[in-house]
Structures are given as structure tokens and as C-alpha cells.
Amino acid sequence: MVQEFCRWLGDTAWSVGLRESIWIYPIVETAHVLGLALFAGLAVMLDLRLIGLAFRGVPVTQFFARVAPWMWAGFTIMVISGALLFSSDPVRLQGNVFFAVKLLLIALAGLNAAVFHVTTYRDVAAWDVAAAPPPRARLAGLLSLTLWAGIISLGKLIAYARS
Amino acid sequence: MLQFAQWCNNSRLAEAIRDSPWIFPTLEIVHLLGLAVLGGTILIVDLRLLGFGLKQLSSAQLAAQVSPWTRAALAAMLTSGALMFTSEAIDCYNSLPFRVKMVLLLAAATFMFTVRQRVIRGGTCTSGSWIERLTGMTSLGLWTGVAAAGRTIAFW
Numbered sequence: 001m002v003q004e005f006c007r008w009l010g011d012t013a014w015s016v017g018l019r020e021s022i023w024i025y026p027i028v029e030t031a032h033v034l035g036l037a038l039f040a041g042l043a044v045m046l047d048l049r050l051i052g053l054a055f056r057g058v059p060v061t062q063f064f065a066r067v068a069p070w071m072w073a074g075f076t077i078m079v080i081s082g083a084l085l086f087s088s089d090p091v092r093l094q095g096n097v098f099f100a101v102k103l104l105l106i107a108l109a110g111l112n113a114a115v116f117h118v119t120t121y122r123d124v125a126a127w128d129v130a131a132a133p134p135p136r137a138r139l140a141g142l143l144s145l146t147l148w149a150g151i152i153s154l155g156k157l158i159a160y161a162r163s
Numbered sequence: 164m165l166q167f168a169q170w171c172n173n174s175r176l177a178e179a180i181r182d183s184p185w186i187f188p189t190l191e192i193v194h195l196l197g198l199a200v201l202g203g204t205i206l207i208v209d210l211r212l213l214g215f216g217l218k219q220l221s222s223a224q225l226a227a228q229v230s231p232w233t234r235a236a237l238a239a240m241l242t243s244g245a246l247m248f249t250s251e252a253i254d255c256y257n258s259l260p261f262r263v264k265m266v267l268l269l270a271a272a273t274f275m276f277t278v279r280q281r282v283i284r285g286g287t288c289t290s291g292s293w294i295e296r297l298t299g300m301t302s303l304g305l306w307t308g309v310a311a312a313g314r315t316i317a318f319w
Contacts, residue, residue, distance in 0.1 A: 026314070026315065026318045029314060030314045030315070033198070033310055033314050034307060034310055036195075036199055036202070037199060037201075037203065038202065040202075040203065041199050041200060041201070041203020041204065041206055041207075042203050042206065042207065043203075044199060044200050045204070048232070054228055054232065055228050057220075057224075057228075058217065058219070058220065062217070062219060063217065066215075066216045067207070067216065067217070070206075152192070152196055153192045153195075153196070156191050156192050156195050157188060160188055
């Protein structure tokens with residue numbers, strides 16, 4: 001199923017055009033890297049606030065409210081440029097172990113964020129101004145940091161896979 | 164310059180990096196992780212200068228919070244970048260995007276530690292003066308240029 005889809009996608013004029021383009025592919029990759037600085041950079045700041053290592057004086061809710069729109073903008077850039085990069089060479093990426101693990105870690109990072117939001121973040125009022133948030137929040141921050149570091153590393157390693 | 168590049172390229176260190184299958188990828192990963200942290204800390208202050216984001220803090224307070232992280236990330240990027248350069252110094256010497264990146268990097272870093280630092284220190288909580296906005300825009304533009312030129316090195 002997945003293989004067939006990738007083979008079909010890889011044969012489309014869109015995919016071939018992207019793969020063989022001189023300018024578009026590098027531009028998309030540059031957008032992916034700039035999006036990374038925007039999204040991951042701000043995510044790291046947020047995680048550090050949750051862990052209690054930075055911005056101790058800023059209420060967590062305010063930090064979220066102010067930084068989130070920019071993070072979402074960065075995330076959107078990453079998803080769109082990432083999808084374009086994938087569509088340029090789906091057959092090769094589909095067999096790439098680093099790419100597969102990267103997707104898995106992205107799913108886990110999403111899960112971690114979702115769980116945090118529906119559990120720990122619900123009673124944020126109790127620790128909004130705390131310099132060091134409760135252990136559950138710090139754990140979520142630490143998990144997020146670790147997962148994103150892994151995702152970024154795997155993204156770089158995709159270029160090194162033999163397949 | 165060329166002699167320096169040749170000397171780097173022929174050094175034992177360069178040879179060791181080239182001979183290892185994992186040192187260069189590791190340096191690239193450190194460089195990329197550094198980029199995320201550096202990008203985030205610079206961005207959060209530049210956005211504040213532009214009048215977005217964490218407005219309840221002054222630019223100066225914000226900068227004080229992030230500066231240890233900015234410095235650590237910059238150190239990681241410079242170290243990993245210098246080692247990568249050493250291992251392919253002659254290729255870098257001949258690369259136009261690499262040269263552009265070095266000029267932009269010098270400009271961005273100089274701007275950060277001179278003009279930007281002064282503007283931040285003089286910043287007020289309400290702010291949003293054109294000097295602050297111009298400083299934020301210049302900083303964002305220069306660093307974006309550094310990252311884009313860096314990415315282009317691989318394609319040249």
C-alpha cells in the first residue's frame with residue numbers, strides 16, 4: 001500500500017519536476033532549515049520555561065500565549081516544506097530507516113504535547129508563576145526537548161542512509 | 164588565506180575527521196541543534212524589538228534571560244563549524260556561498276554585540292521605536308542570510 005503510493009507519487013510530474021529542479025529543491029530545503037530555527041528554537045525556549053531553566057519570572061500561560069502563534073507559523077513552514085521534500089523523492093525516503101524513526105519521534109512529540117495539554121496544563125493556574133513548575137510539567141518539557149533533538153538529528157542523518 | 168586553508172586541509176585533525184565515518188555527521192548534528200537554540204534565542208529578542216511576543220518584559224530583561232543560551236549555542240556552532248571547515252578547508256575556500264556566509268556571519272555577530280546590545284539596554288517596556296524595529300529587522304535579516312548561505316554551500 002505505502003510502497004505503491006510512494007511509487008505512484010514518485011512518478012508524478014510534480015515529483016520529477018521537484019527532484020530535478022535546480023532552484024526549487026534548495027529553496028524548499030532552506031525554508032525547512034529556517035522553519036526549524038523558528039519552530040524548534042521557540043519550542044526549546046518553551047521547554048526550558050517548563051523545566052524551570054529560563055524565563056522563571058514569566059507566567060507560563062503568558063509565555064504560551066505570546067510564543068505559540070510564532071511556533072505554529074514555524075511548524076506550518078516545516079510541515080509544508082517537509083511534505084514537499086518528501087514528495088520529491090518518496091521511494092527513497094520510504095526505505096530510509098532514519099526517516100521512519102524521525103516520523104515515529106514526531107508522532108511521540110505530538111503525543112507528549114497533547115497529553116501535557118489535557119492533563120498537566122489543565123491546572124496551570126496553580127503553578128503559572130512558579131519558578132520551577134511541578135515534576136510532571138518538567139518531565140513533559142524534558143521529553144519534548146529530547147524528542148525534538150532526536151528528530152533534528154535524524155533529519156540530518158537521512159542524507160547519510162545508504163538506501 | 165589560501166595558505167591557511169591548505170594548512171587546515173592538510174592537518175592531522177582534518178585527516179582524522181575525513182577518515183571517520185561518524186565525526187562529520189556528528190558535527191553537522193551539533194551545528195543544527197545549535198542553530199535551533201541560537202535561532203530561538205535571537206528570534207525571541209528580535210520579535211520583542213519589533214513589538215511582538217513577550218511584551219510584559221523589556222527587551223533588556225528578555226535578553227538577560229536568553230543570553231546564556233545564546234552564548235552556549237553560538238559556542239557550539241562556532242566549534243562545530245570550525246571543525247567542519249578544517250576538514251574541507253580548500254573546498255570552502257573555493258565556495259562562493261561559504262564566503263558570503265562568513266561575511267554575513269561577521270556582520271551579524273558584530274551587529275549583535277554592538278548596535279543591538281546598545282539598543283536592547285536602552286529599551287523600555289512600552290517601546291516600539293523605529294530604532295528598535297530597525298534593529299530587530301536588521302538582526303533577523305542578517306541571521307536569515309547566514310543560515311540560507313550556509314544551506315547553499317551544499318548545493319554549489
